[in-house]
Amino acid sequence: xxxxxxxxxxxxxxxxxxxxxxxxxxxxxxxxxxxxxxxxxxxxxxxxxxxxxxxxxxxxxxxxxxxxxxxxxxxxxxxxxxxxxxxxxxxxxxxxxxxxxxxxxxxxxxxxxxxxxxxxxxxxxxxxxxxxxxxxxxxxxxxxxxxxxxxxxxxxxxxxxxxxxxxxxxxxxxxxxxxxxxxxxxxxxxxxxxxxxxxxxxxxxxxxxxxxxxxxxxxxxxxxxxxxxxxxxx
Amino acid sequence: xxxxxxxxxxxxxxxxxxxxxxxxxxxxxxxxxxxxxxxxxxxxxxxxxxxxxxxxxxxxxxxxxxxxxxxxxxxxxxxxxxxxxxxxxxxxxxxxxxxxxxxxxxxxxxxxxxxxxxxxxxxxxxxxxxxxxxxxxxxxxxxxxxxxxxxxxxxxxxxxxxxxxxxxxxxxxxxxxxxxxxxxxxxxxxxxxxxxxxxxxxxxxxxxxxxxxxxxxxxxxxxxxxxxxxxxxxxxxxxxxxxxxxxxxxxxxxxxxxxxxxxxxxxxxxxxxxxxxxxxxxxxxxxxxxxxxxxxxxxxxxxxxxxxxxxxxxxxxxxxxxxxxxxxxxxxxxxxxxxxxxxxxxxxxxxxxxxxxxxxxxxxxxxxxxxxxxxxxxxxxxxxxxxxxxxxxxxxxxxxxxxxxxxxxxxxxxx
Numbered sequence: 001x002x003x004x005x006x007x008x009x010x011x012x013x014x015x016x017x018x019x020x021x022x023x024x025x026x027x028x029x030x031x032x033x034x035x036x037x038x039x040x041x042x043x044x045x046x047x048x049x050x051x052x053x054x055x056x057x058x059x060x061x062x063x064x065x066x067x068x069x070x071x072x073x074x075x076x077x078x079x080x081x082x083x084x085x086x087x088x089x090x091x092x093x094x095x096x097x098x099x100x101x102x103x104x105x106x107x108x109x110x111x112x113x114x115x116x117x118x119x120x121x122x123x124x125x126x127x128x129x130x131x132x133x134x135x136x137x138x139x140x141x142x143x144x145x146x147x148x149x150x151x152x153x154x155x156x157x158x159x160x161x162x163x164x165x166x167x168x169x170x171x172x173x174x175x176x177x178x179x180x181x182x183x184x185x186x187x188x189x190x191x192x193x194x195x196x197x198x199x200x201x202x203x204x205x206x207x208x209x210x211x212x213x214x215x216x217x218x219x220x221x222x223x224x225x226x227x228x229x230x231x232x233x234x
Numbered sequence: 235x236x237x238x239x240x241x242x243x244x245x246x247x248x249x250x251x252x253x254x255x256x257x258x259x260x261x262x263x264x265x266x267x268x269x270x271x272x273x274x275x276x277x278x279x280x281x282x283x284x285x286x287x288x289x290x291x292x293x294x295x296x297x298x299x300x301x302x303x304x305x306x307x308x309x310x311x312x313x314x315x316x317x318x319x320x321x322x323x324x325x326x327x328x329x330x331x332x333x334x335x336x337x338x339x340x341x342x343x344x345x346x347x348x349x350x351x352x353x354x355x356x357x358x359x360x361x362x363x364x365x366x367x368x369x370x371x372x373x374x375x376x377x378x379x380x381x382x383x384x385x386x387x388x389x390x391x392x393x394x395x396x397x398x399x400x401x402x403x404x405x406x407x408x409x410x411x412x413x414x415x416x417x418x419x420x421x422x423x424x425x426x427x428x429x430x431x432x433x434x435x436x437x438x439x440x441x442x443x444x445x446x447x448x449x450x451x452x453x454x455x456x457x458x459x460x461x462x463x464x465x466x467x468x469x470x471x472x473x474x475x476x477x478x479x480x481x482x483x484x485x486x487x488x489x490x491x492x493x494x495x496x497x498x499x500x501x502x503x504x505x506x507x508x509x510x511x512x513x514x515x516x517x518x519x520x521x522x523x524x525x526x527x528x529x530x531x532x533x534x535x536x537x538x539x540x541x542x543x544x545x546x547x548x549x550x551x552x553x554x555x556x557x558x559x560x561x562x563x564x565x566x567x568x569x570x571x572x573x574x575x576x577x578x579x580x581x582x583x584x585x586x587x588x589x590x591x592x593x594x595x596x597x598x599x600x601x602x603x604x605x606x607x608x609x610x611x612x613x614x615x616x617x618x619x620x621x622x623x624x625x626x627x628x629x630x631x632x633x634x635x636x637x638x639x640x641x642x643x644x645x646x647x648x649x
Contacts, residue, residue: 057556057642078560085558096553096646100246112239113558157557 003068004164004196005031005054010063010073012049012219023049024060025219031165031198036191038199038207038227041216048169050216051200055088055167056080068164085113089158091168095150097142097157103129104138107157114161128156132186148179155186165196172206184209237570244571247543248578255575258532258539262579262625263586265528266618270587271594272521273611276514278595293473294370295502297326297463297480301509315497317460320450322487326463329483332476335466337366338446342453347395347442348415349403358399359441360416362449370466378410378425381445389447394425396439416442419452473502529621532579533629540572540633551637552645561638568637572630573623580622584615 012024024046031037041047052058053065056072057080065072067083075083084090089110097106107125116124129138132152142150151171158166168187172180188209191197199210207213208227215222248255300312323338330336345360346353364386368374375394385392393414400409409423421444430438450459467476477500484498501509544551551564559567588610595608 052643055556057646078562081555081558081560084556090556092646096549096556098550098553100250109554110557113554113560113563161558 002033003030004033005029006064006066007053008064008066010053010060010065012046012053012058013061022219024053027063027219027221029214029221029224031196033164033196034191034194035212036187036197036199036210037212037214038201038210039214039216040201040204040207041222042202044218045216046219047200047202047216049219051167051169051198054165054198055090056084081113085110085161087164089155089161089163089166091151091154091158091166091171093170093173095142095147095154095174097150097153099142102139102141103134103145103153103156106142106153107160110157110161124160125156128160129153131159132156146179147175148182151175151179151183152186155183155190159190159195165198166190167198167200169200170202171199172201172203180206237566240567240570241574243567244574247547247571248575251543254539254542258535259575259579259582261532261535262529262576262622263583265525265530265532266580266583266622267587267590268521268525268528269618270584270611270614271591272518272525273614274588274591274609275594276518276521277609277611278591278607279514292372292503293470294372294464294466295473295477295480295500296506297465297484298499298501299460301499301501316488318463318498319459320446320461322484323461323463325487326480326483330465330476330479332472332479333466333468335366335370335468337364337370337464338461339363339367339464340446340449340454340459340461342449345416345442345453347399347403349412352403354399354402354440357440360449360453361441361443362446362453363443364446367443367464370464373430374428375425376428378423380425381443386445386447389445389451391419391421391448392424392445393421394427394443395423396427396437396441397429398437398440399442400426414442416444417452419448477502526621529625532576533625536572536575536625537629537633539575540568540630541636543571544568544633544637547637548640548645548648551640552642552648555640555642556646564638564640565631565634568634569627569630572634573626576622576626577619580618584618587611588615 007027007029010024010027011022014021014023027046027050039047039050049058053060056067056075059065059073059075059080063073067087070083072080072083090096098109101109104122104125107128108121111121111124126135126138129135132155134149134152134156137145137149137153140149142153145153151174155166155171158168166187171187172183175183184206187197187199197210199206201207211227212225213227214224248259297318299315299318300309320338323336327334327336327338340362342360344356345358346356347358348354363381365381365383368380378394380394381390381392384390393416395403395409395414399414403409403414404412409426412423414421414423421442425443427439427441427443446461465476465480467473481496481500484500485496488497490497554564554567591611592608
């Protein structure tokens with residue numbers, strides 16, 4: 001399978017007053033197409049920093065980050081925005097939907113930034129909502145939806161651009177167990193359908209859905225293992 | 235990228251914060267309202283007056299001791315001027331060769347006219363005229379007759395009255411041949427003036443015309459009589475030469491040395507109109523300046539509101555950036571939002587301003603100016619649209635730029 005992400009020796013150092021905080025140190029990681037990776041670690045392990053890095057929201061202080069061969073480490077803000085728009089589908093813990101927009105419009109949004117015409121946008125957004133089982137909730141606003149439904153809208157929004165990776169940050173963190181399981185099942189379906197999924201979580205149970213688990217501690221990769229237990233091989 | 239999308243987002247944002255947006259919008263509206271309403275009113279007035287001002291007919295001009303409209307503090311200079319006596323007026327009439335349509339008149343305000351038990355308010359203009367008055371001035375009678383040379387020379391006790399006088403003294407009756415009393419002198423009504431309407435609420439029909447000789451005898455102090463001379467050139471082209479001739483003879487008759495300036499006023503219809511227009515422009519300028527001041531204040535309000543909006547929607551901006559919005563998209567979104575608010579405010583101001591000036595014009599018209607037509611202040615409307623856009627951009631740019639500079643990670647974390 002083709003490599004999508006190739007990270008070599010990256011470090012991220014934040015200046016906090018006089019002190020330098022090493023959020024990530026010497027992290028090397030490659031992610032291939034159609035992998036299902038869980039990034040785990042306690043808080044302060046650099047998990048969020050790595051996620052921001054993988055999601056092209058931030059650039060490393062040192063090291064190289066190649067996304068499909070493109071050097072992300074040296075990109076401008078606008079170039080990063082473009083690569084996020086094209087290649088990455090975000091799913092957040094708090095959903096982050098636009099509160100006053102309908103499901104359909106929320107899902108359409110990334111396509112607006114891709115410069116796609118309205119007609120095609122709507123068709124694709126409808127298709128994505130159908131994929132997550134929300135065909136009957138297209139005209140609902142977020143406050144008219146349950147937590148699980150909101151997260152499905154967010155997933156549809158992540159899918160609509162056909163991104164290279166889906167990056168989910170604690171996607172079940174704000175959901176009850178049952179709904180959380182439904183959402184995890186949906187990720188499993190997406191993986192089976194050929195998507196590359198990166199899941200950031202601190203819950204062992206959630207991580208066990210993935211076929212590869214990367215554990216972080218103190219800004220370094222502690223372990224990177226294939227998850228033998230996953231019974232859902234694509 | 236489509237602009238419609240941004241406009242819809244901003245209209246939605248306006249709806250989401252009705253009070254805040256409403257107040258900001260109102261402040262823009264007030265500025266635009268001042269500009270539109272003042273332009274509408276002054277535009278209409280000056281256009282109407284340019285066709286109606288004064289009694290002067292076309293290619294006529296007026297010679298007076300003092301100007302008919304005075305601005306500024308030069309009244310001392312005017313008060314020192316010698317009177318234009320009826321003798322000087324007659325001499326001018328004899329000497330002028332380019333035209334013989336020269337009429338002499340004098341006006342005194344504030345008379346009470348009585349007929350039997352009826353009487354008018356003490357605000358009637360009494361005008362002494364000669365037989366050429368109607369040939370030179372833009373005035374006519376609707377019934378009866380005008381004065382002839384004998385009337386003026388012999389000092390006949392006859393009068394031509396305006397419509398307001400007829401209505402006040404002879405409601406429903408026939409005024410011709412009836413007697414009226416002006417300060418104990420009796421006159422017989424021989425003619426009725428054609429209705430003229432009013433200028434600035436002052437009726438042009440509230441007047442009585444009597445022969446100048448009678449006027450001078452009974453209604454002036456002999457030592458303080460300064461008459462007005464109206465001259466009509468034979469054509470528009472001849473106006474200038476008649477004006478020059480009149481100035482020349484007047485200077486001679488008044489004994490002015492070549493280096494002295496004219497000690498009389500000579501106004502053409504055009505000059506009077508432009509004098510009034512200048513007054514109108516001055517009023518409009520004041521309204522425009524205050525309107526612009528209000529718009530500037532509104533602009534500051536817009537900036538304040540947009541800064542709050544950006545702060546409040548930090549998370550939304552973070553989401554949009556995460557989803558791939560480039561900086562200029564964010565800038566554009568917030569700029570369009572501030573422009574939209576300015577335009578909505580401008581729209582209310584334009585509608586309000588047009589409505590108020592239109593209805594004001596209609597009220598004035600129905601009361602005193604039947605000939606008035608409303609002049610739509612389109613230039614002011616165009617200006618307002620441009621100004622609103624400029625203010626939206628000018629004061630929206632900084633907040634929009636701030637929004638675009640937000641770090642998506644920080645913004646997403648913002649509570």
